[in-house]
Amino acid sequence: MIKVLIVDDDKLVRKGISSAMPWSEFNMEVVGEASNGAKALDFLKSQPVDLMLTDLAMPVMSGIELMRAARQLYPKLHIVVLTLHQDFDYIQEALRLGAIDYIAKVQLEKEQFEHVLHRIHTRIDGLTNINPRMPSQNEINVHYQNVYALVSQDHKSDQKWPLELTSQGEEIRWEVERNSWMWAAPQYGEEQLFHQLKESLDQVPQSTLLVLSDVQQRTWSQIKDWIMNYTETSLFYAYNPHEQVIAVSMNEEYTFSKEPQDEDIDRIKKSWFQTPWAHHDSYYNQLIEQFKSLQLRKGQLMGLLYSIVMEWNHLFARTTLGKISMIHSFESWYEVEEWIKQTAAGIRKSDEKTAYSQEIIDAVKKAVMIMQHDMEQAYTASGLSQQLNISRSYFSQCFKDLMGKTFNEYSRFIRVEKSKEYLLNTNNTIFWIAERVGYTDEKYFSRIFRELTGHLPSEYRQLGR
Structure with missing residues (x-):
């Protein structure tokens, strides 16, 4: 049973989520509630929790601060972000801190409850390793020439070994973890074992057969750990349904690179938004290489893709440039690249509907990104053109x-939208917020804000909280 903690400063929200969602259908149970981050940490100390749903904007300790603390204290805790608005910078920060998903409260309707919980359960299931079952002799040194590991990238369901092998002499088969097995056979039976395993690949979804060399003088436990590490690192990027047999040496170390730098993330996002990668193979290949070179973990990669999709849709979903559909789950880089190809096709299709050249479309996209990323500057249509x-x-x-808006209308719109995020997610003064969105006159900013929202900034903050 997955134990759930709900953290939100709004009691009605906590009670609503706790009582309305079909937790038991997804093997989940709400074991507690907390009204702020500090109380949530106290609860986590007192009893075990597997999944925490947390709001971002809370008094005493914000959701971001709670996530940072919880990540250090409880690294195995799964976190889902609750947010009133799709406040992109904060959601992106939460995803980079390890959140596995986010829920926009304004979109949470009864018919979506089951879909949301199914999505969260699937992600937890894919990130959780089942304790491996190993024989008691797992510390005995291996004396075989090679070890074979059949690994399925399909973590959505439990795979059962589908084939009874025809054994020749001494043969060993152990389950490494869920959807992963390893075999060994004496030299005279090794060729037969290899061919039978190779033939069985079609019966196991998204499978790869690893042929491990340099296994002598290693224990079964060490080999098992090596397979799990390789599966989590290199195999995620190496998996290809058209090349299902991979020879690897245990003398090689397969690990993730260091944490990605902000400039690396910014470079990818800039390429996504400001280069015509969807229309030109050279730009497309460059974007793919930038993604792969970071060697991000699955959770980090999901966070980056989420932030890109959310920002794109925030900017262009209601324009002629179209909306991008998010990839809801993936088990390998192969699936991610297939999604990117489909996304490129969708962008091309949307661009073709306009009467303007690709050069003009790309120029408008670039202008939008320049305005979005530096709101303190007072950009004008004349200056950008x-x-x-x-x-x-x-x-x-x-x-x-x-x-769908004039330049000046759009400029005011994005500045007010950004100021809404600051109002709901920080305690900074109205003057500070006005400056951050490009207004040096607080009264003028308040007037523009009221024209577009119907409320003064202070009223909006109070209503939102």
Whole structure:
């Protein structure tokens, strides 16, 4: 049973989520509630919790601060973010801290309860290693020439070994972990074992046969740990349904690279938004190589993809440039790359619907990203059109047709949207927020905010909380 803790400063939200969602259908049980991060940490100390749902904007200790503390104290704890609005910077930070999913409260309707819990349960299931079952002699040194490991990348269901092998003499088969097995046979029976395992690949979904060399003088326990580590690192990126047999040496170390640097993440996001990768193979291949070179863990990769999709849809979902559908789960880089290919096709299809050239579409996208990423600057249509080498009048016309708003309307819109995030997720002053979104006059900022939202910034903050 997965034990769940709900953390939110709104009692009605806590009670609603606790009572309305079909937890038991997904082997989950709500064991506690907390109104802020500090109380949540106290609860975590008192009893075990497997999954924590936490709001981001809370008094005493914010959800981000809670996540940082919980990650250090309880590294195996799964975390899902609850958010009132799709406040992208904070969700991205939460995903980079290890959150496995997020739930936007405004979109949480009764018919979505089951879908949300199924998605969360699937992700927990894919990230949780079942305790391996190993024989008592697992510390005995191996005397075989090679060890064979059949690993399935399909973690959505329990795979049962589908084939009874025709044994020749002494043969060993052990289950390494769920959906993963290893075999060994004496030299005279090894060729037959290899061919039978190779033939069985079609019966096990998303499977790879690893042929491990340099196994002598290692214990079965060491080999098992090596297989699990390789599966979590290199095999995630090496899996290919068209090349299902991989020879590996146990003398090689397969580990993840260091934590990705912010500049590496920014470079990928810039390539995604500001280069025509969906239209040109050279840019596409460059983007793929940038992704793969980071060698991100599955959770980190999911967080990066989520942040890209959310930001894209935040910017372009309601424009002629179209919406991107998120990949909800993946078990290998092969699946991620297939999703990127499909996304590229979707972007091309949306771009083809417009009357403008690809160069103009890319220029408008670049202008939008420049405005989004540096709101303290007072960008003008004249200044950006000059920077992009387009006439001001033509740039203004293209911008309105593609984005659905004039340049000035869009500029005010994104600044007010960003200020909403600051109001709900920080305790900073209105003047501080106004400056961060490009307004040096607090009164003018408040007037613009009220024109677009119907409330003063202080009223909006109070209502949101």
